Amino acid sequence: MNHRVRARVRQLWLCYRLQLKILLISPFEGFLGILFPLMFATATLLVYRVAGDPDAMAYAGLGAAVMGVWTSVTVSASTLLNRERWAGTLELLVAAPTPFAMVLIPITTAMATVGLVSVVLTLVWNRVVFDVHLAVESWPLFGLGVLAATVTIAMFGFLLSVVAVRYRTAWALGASLEYPGWLLCGFVVPIALLPVVLRPVSYALAPTWAVEAMRSAAAGDSPWAELGICLALGLGYAAVAAYLGVRLVESARRNATLALT
Amino acid sequence: MTAVVARDLRRSFRTTEGRLKRSRKDVEAVRGVSFAIEPGETFGLLGPNGAGKTTTIKMLITLLLPSSGSATVLGRDVVTDVREVRRRIGYVFGGDRGLYDRLSGLDNLRYFSELYGVDPRQQKQRIGALLELVGMTGREGERVEGYSRGMRQRLHIARGLLHDPEVIFLDEPSIGIDPVGARELRATIASLRDQGKTVLLTTHYMFEADELCDRIAVIREGEIVAEGTPTQLKSGVATGRVLEVETYGVPEAVVASMSELSPVRSVAVEERGQLQVLVLQCDADSEVTQQVLSRLGDVRVGRVAVREPTLEDAYVQLVTS
Numbered sequence: 154m155n156h157r158v159r160a161r162v163r164q165l166w167l168c169y170r171l172q173l174k175i176l177l178i179s180p181f182e183g184f185l186g187i188l189f190p191l192m193f194a195t196a197t198l199l200v201y202r203v204a205g206d207p208d209a210m211a212y213a214g215l216g217a218a219v220m221g222v223w224t225s226v227t228v229s230a231s232t233l234l235n236r237e238r239w240a241g242t243l244e245l246l247v248a249a250p251t252p253f254a255m256v257l258i259p260i261t262t263a264m265a266t267v268g269l270v271s272v273v274l275t276l277v278w279n280r281v282v283f284d285v286h287l288a289v290e291s292w293p294l295f296g297l298g299v300l301a302a303t304v305t306i307a308m309f310g311f312l313l314s315v316v317a318v319r320y321r322t323a324w325a326l327g328a329s330l331e332y333p334g335w336l337l338c339g340f341v342v343p344i345a346l347l348p349v350v351l352r353p354v355s356y357a358l359a360p361t362w363a364v365e366a367m368r369s370a371a372a373g374d375s376p377w378a379e380l381g382i383c384l385a386l387g388l389g390y391a392a393v394a395a396y397l398g399v400r401l402v403e404s405a406r407r408n409a410t411l412a413l414t
Numbered sequence: 415m416t417a418v419v420a421r422d423l424r425r426s427f428r429t430t431e432g433r434l435k436r437s438r439k440d441v442e443a444v445r446g447v448s449f450a451i452e453p454g455e456t457f458g459l460l461g462p463n464g465a466g467k468t469t470t471i472k473m474l475i476t477l478l479l480p481s482s483g484s485a486t487v488l489g490r491d492v493v494t495d496v497r498e499v500r501r502r503i504g505y506v507f508g509g510d511r512g513l514y515d516r517l518s519g520l521d522n523l524r525y526f527s528e529l530y531g532v533d534p535r536q537q538k539q540r541i542g543a544l545l546e547l548v549g550m551t552g553r554e555g556e557r558v559e560g561y562s563r564g565m566r567q568r569l570h571i572a573r574g575l576l577h578d579p580e581v582i583f584l585d586e587p588s589i590g591i592d593p594v595g596a597r598e599l600r601a602t603i604a605s606l607r608d609q610g611k612t613v614l615l616t617t618h619y620m621f622e623a624d625e626l627c628d629r630i631a632v633i634r635e636g637e638i639v640a641e642g643t644p645t646q647l648k649s650g651v652a653t654g655r656v657l658e659v660e661t662y663g664v665p666e667a668v669v670a671s672m673s674e675l676s677p678v679r680s681v682a683v684e685e686r687g688q689l690q691v692l693v694l695q696c697d698a699d700s701e702v703t704q705q706v707l708s709r710l711g712d713v714r715v716g717r718v719a720v721r722e723p724t725l726e727d728a729y730v731q732l733v734t735s
Contacts, residue, residue: 164528171517171525178516241511244477245573249529250500256529406479409427 164251169259176267183267190221190271191278197341198283207286214285215371216340218275219299219364222268222306223334229264230310231327233257244411253402254395257311265307272299290373298370301380302363305387309359312394315401320410339364359386415489417581417612418451418474422483425469443469445636446483451629453580456603456613458627460620462733466636467616468507471583474614475505487581501531504574504582508589510566512573513558519545519569520554523576530577544572548602564595571602581612588622600625620726632732640732647728654679656723657694659706660716664690671709677702682730689716695723695731 177183194217201213237243246256279285289295313327336342337351338360344352355361362383366376405411425444430436444466451457459467472478474485476496484491490498513522523541532540545551548568558566567587574582584603588596596619603626606613617623623630624644631641640647664683669692672681677700684691696702703718 160531160534163534164531167528168525171514171521174521175514175516239511240514241507241509242514245505245512245526246529248475248477248500248505249526250497250531251529403479406477409478411477 161255165255165259168256169263172260172263173266176263186225186267187271187274190218190224190268190275193217193220193224194275194279195282198279198285201341202283210283210285211287212343212368213341214276214279214283215287215367216335216364217279218272219302219338219360219367220335220340221271221275222265222303223338223340223360224331225268225271226261226264226306226310227313227327227330227334229327230261231313231316231330232324233260233264233310233314235324238411247402247405247411252395252398254311254315254391254398257314257394257398258307258391261307261310261314262304264310265303268306269299269303272303287371289371291370294370294376295367297380298363298367298376301366301383301387302360305359305363305383305390308387308390308394312390312397315394315398334358334360337361357386359383359390362386415453416450416486417453417455418449418457418485418487418614420450420470420474420483420485421448423447423470423473423480423485424482425466425473425478426481443636444473444480447633447636447638448483449631449638449641451581451612451614453612454607454610455628456607456615456626458623458630459614459616459633460618460623460630460729461616461633462618465633465733467633468585469636470633471505471585471614471616475503475583476500501577502580504577504579506570506574506582506584506587508567508586510563510590512570513566515559516557518555518557519550519561519565522558522569523554523572526573527576532577540576540578541572544575547575547605548572549598562595564591564598567591567595567599568602571599575606579611581614582606584613584615586616586618588617588619596622620724620729624725632729634733640728644725647732648723648725654698654723655696655700656721656727657692657696657703657706658717658719658721659692659694659710660718661690661692661710662688662714662716664692664710664713668709668711668713672706675702675705675709680731680734682734693727693730695727 197213197217198210201209234243237246247253249256276287316326336347337355338358339355344355344361347355362379366379366383369376369379423444424446426440426442429439429441431439447470459470461467469478473480474487474492476492476499479493486492487499488502492499514525517525520541527537527541545554548571550565550568553565558569561569571587588599591599600622603613603615615626627644629641629643630647631638669681669683672678672692672694677697679695682693684693694706707715
């Protein structure tokens, strides 16, 4: 491997590890990061249980598990840069010679990792408390779907966080996406039930395809088409975020918004 | 090659006023600042709050784009050659922000080492040497949230030096540090000069600038009003004398009336708790004590003293005249 690539991989890995350390250092915040997804899953399954349909419970249980990643990443990624602003580290991150995108990716990936833990715990919770049996035909492909969901949600978080470099109130965008995202991505309600006009938005969201891939893998169908679309969208988010990152940092330098709290 | 060159740097900010009826206003923070710093030189930028020191530094370290004018660091343009400038400079600011509180001092240094592209093979050795330099060996494993302000500031300096930059920008590094910590910090800054680093230092403390800087520029309302060695700046007021009068509750109108006295060049008030010390810069052979006391009238007066001017007096005269 060429020296530059090796150095970049090392930088991404070390920054990821240290950012994960920051996120995991507070037991209370870690507890909340796990508790909230469990509460959301509980509320969802209590509603679905009324119908007494085990298939619907399995459908909702799987979607409810991914809701945790979506919530933890969209909300925290959009507030990420404001937290860096308050800590006084944002200017130092921008002033570093490392491209800003390479600074943000490990942070949002660390957030998604915390979300990934909540997926596993929510699946266990669904099984223990609601007796939701997750019948999975292909565990490797199912696992790949979960990873695809985590990575692409991290990329979406990356896109959200970049916007906040320039616009201080952009955190509200992430917060406002939390609940609509649950519906638009088809976590707990099939997309077919949404108004036709909203479906293109659903299809543009990578988690929609990740959850579909997970469902296909669980049912024994091939998830590759969904995984392909999901990863292509994730790469698209990353490309747009990297482009916007350069533009918005430039704009922040022009408008002096980096140090403003 | 000159280490830092600023040519007619200007920077304005747009602010808004009002809630319902918003009006925009352009504020000029830096108005045509020019200076040059030679390699290995420690250059001080002095000025009151809001004078434009930090804005000037932020333009030089590529965090702000100048509205007009140009600047280079080690021959690289700060607007167009951003990445190369960033590789070669270190930036340290005062206060207790700018670190990850939840990480240890060592992890903070490792994190920024990666972002500043420090060679992994040299990282451990470099971090060890810097911890030694700032006197933090043995405390690096503790979380930053438990550090004192002085320790945080020293860690900041270590962070700013990780990639062995040729030019270091220190923006009020000793702000809020106790006298012992500030003395240690000054020793660290002095050692940078001994290592041949070019340093641009902003500070409010005149003795600090006097002790550390080869040359000083005084900035007022976005403009440089004087530049020279500490001795040259002091000699600007050396022909005069300084009258200090301790007062209790002196009205602003009375202070303003002092400047009407013909031998008085400038008047400044230093607040010391309930006490206000009037500092009057006067002509060399003048005698204004009686006139000043008579203008004070019923105001309670404490100690009255006449002394030779210091660098601080030069600074006060420059920023208040």
